[in-house]
Amino acid sequence: MDFPNASMSRRGFLVSACCAAASPILTPASFAAVPGDNRFVTIILRGAMDGLDLVQPYADPLFAKLRPRLALTTDQGLIDLDGRFGLHPAAASLMPLWSAGELSFVHAVSTPYRDERSHFSGQDALETGTLQRNERSGWLNRALAHMPRQSDRKAIDINTSMDLILAGPNRAEAWAPQSDLAMAEDEIRFLERLYAGDEGFARVMAEARNTDLLADAIHGDQKRGEGIADMARLAAGLLSQEYRIASFSINGWDTHVDQRPQFARAVTDLSLAINTLKEGLGPQVWGKTVVLVITEFGRTARENGSGGTDHGTGGAALLAGGGIPGGRILGRWPGLSEDQLLDGRDLMPTGDVRELAAAMLYRQFDIAPDRLTTDVFPGLSFDNGSGYLRG
């Protein structure tokens, strides 16, 4: 079966049918005019999420040939999205978002990272936004400096250590759900004095103090757990207050062997994270939120000999939130035939995941496109006519 490239926009973005008719036609400028209390969440799926398993091109008979053991049918629970693609059953709890136009998928995207297919270099490229190996700051950190409104520059990594995406010269924080700075006021003052002469410690102590107060209020008397839902709940709580940007990671996507159960578990985690964010933010804030879910690269189009898939190139991203062009499968679908695959093995990347990130930064925070293509994502091709900004 051929995939008709029917609804291609200027840059060839395939837009699936679900909500196109219902959504108002918005010009790029109207996105940029949103008042300044938007929220932005990045979720990094570490280990290379198999986009072809999450959003399966099930109407293409080649898919089942490439993946005799992994491809699902609607009889096996695959959830049809638009007649061509189907959603993995472990993501069923996301369907209300899809129907409400608060969820989209982007197929066949990647960073410019090619050939070596290493998780670590792939994640470095994803988080630094460049292929410069000596770059030690993350794109989300660099973006902070270019946000016109100072109040938007409040970012937190939900983690005990700082992930690369938010590491860098601009102030960002890290706080884990289980962390607690339970001490008397005078004891805290003494620690502040202890750290006064050490710039790094003084800074993180000040941040710890502030975040701890907010986190105490969010947790209330609930148990402080370490799970995915705890991370999402804390992120939502902080974003409901003064924070505008949050980031966390979900592991468990490196499915070389017996992919089926492992992938279903990871997708359940991801669905839980997104639903918990929505619930924690409440309808009003959720309406101003964009959740960007990205991974270092996709996996091989063919399943391997161990019931899994190996490192690939073109992958998938997710957008969720009230502030996105929702209910769509974005991206230009490259096809699955031998000559359409990259090196005869991977889904051909047809879009740059950094452009998607740039579009969301532009949309949420009015960062000037020329900043996005120089400092944030050096060398990226992006402007306010990007297909990712079209509703």
Add this chain to the structure above:
Amino acid sequence: MSISVPTLAAIRYGFGLRPGEPPPQDAQALLAQLPPAARAELRFPREGITGRRETAEKIIALRRAEAKATQNGKPNARLRQTTQQQANRLYRGDAVARIAQAVTSPYGFHERLASFWADHFAVNADKNLQMFMLAALHEAEAIRPHLAGPFRDLLKAAVLHPAMFFYLDQNRSIGPGSVAGLRNGRGLNENLGRELIELHTLGTGSGYGQADVRAAALILTGVGIDAPRLDIGYRPQRAEPGAFTLLGRSYGGEGRGEADHRAMIDDLADHPATARHICAKLAGHFLADVPPPEVVAPMVAAWTASDGNLTEVYRAMLEHPRAWQVGGAKIKRPFDFVVSGLRALDMPEKQFEAMMAAAMPQPDDEDEAPRRPKKNAPRHRNPGFARAMTIWALQRMGQPVWRPTSPAGFADDAASWLTPSQLAERIAWARMAAQWLAADREPADLLADALGDAAREDTIRVLGQAPNRVHGLAMVLASPEFNRR
């Protein structure tokens, strides 16, 4: 500010000062630790190397029999559960022992190198049942005996080990054109080939490509675990036939066989990019997040001159003046923080060993829930407390023993570990330690024990005015200089 060489030697190149243990006097003394340390007794695996191989082989055999029974429609859920619990318990016991080993060993430099190399050749105990039993074995028999000799011996021992094979799916990798591959359609798994090049030897960005990764994986086909024994063996029927080119050299072809992968590993060990990669990583671990090129260059030269002898590489680093420059550029990782904290506390041996025993899995706890403590038992004998001070602390701080989230090991830079959340965890640990393990001590004495002449004037002054003794003690361990090296 100046800090004496012995203090720096203990803090920067060991797990910190420990009362009653004379610090190494100089570079020579650090290097002199290596031969006796390799012969010293090791606390893990707890049944010893031979004992662990026997236990693990037995449990794996039980599981294999159960898997067969399941195929015949007779699954044994109870057996699956008990073997999983046994494996789990072995892991948790080893993890506690790993911490105790680093605390009590007088060979701090050797212990730090063991941590470095176990991290370089990272395996993850979480991978499966086998790995819960083998992660400790990997460090004990593949890493520690080889960390002071030729790199290529260490490389072969660390890579050609059942733990690495389970972790990186080598057992699942079958030459697609081999007898076995053609028979059952199973295929190649590139994991081990990729990490061998990217992480263990050449390093990323050193000029190899996907074709090299694939060639390495193909050359490795045929090598696998010689079940039911936990040994590495070679099965020609799984080996991809033919000749393969890796970085311009050819392997296999006529006489394709067992020697091919060994020749490849030796060539990768000898490659100049490997020397550069490893020397920079060592300097990055011990000296500064961005490895000082003036130290890396003589390390690489020593590597070349000595044919990859690691003691000579360490010597080149330690004999460079930059190695003794004061600055505290490195933030201790969580494991180093906890171990150096336990060393500084100077618990009586009996009390320390009782706490380690309490942290071990208990006969009656089948899961993570700690046994209810006996009434009036001292705190250090309380399993929940003992674990909170050791394995659980590392879990919370993000560096659980032998469970890195990727084959690249744990992060090793200040940006990753100097964060508000990390600081909160360390303060909490310091407060627990101060309250329950050191409450009868004077903060100034603990400061002298923990930091010697590395204590800052600021810290001495603030401690002198602390609002209470416990907080004073906690501030020693929470101080910037105790968390830097």
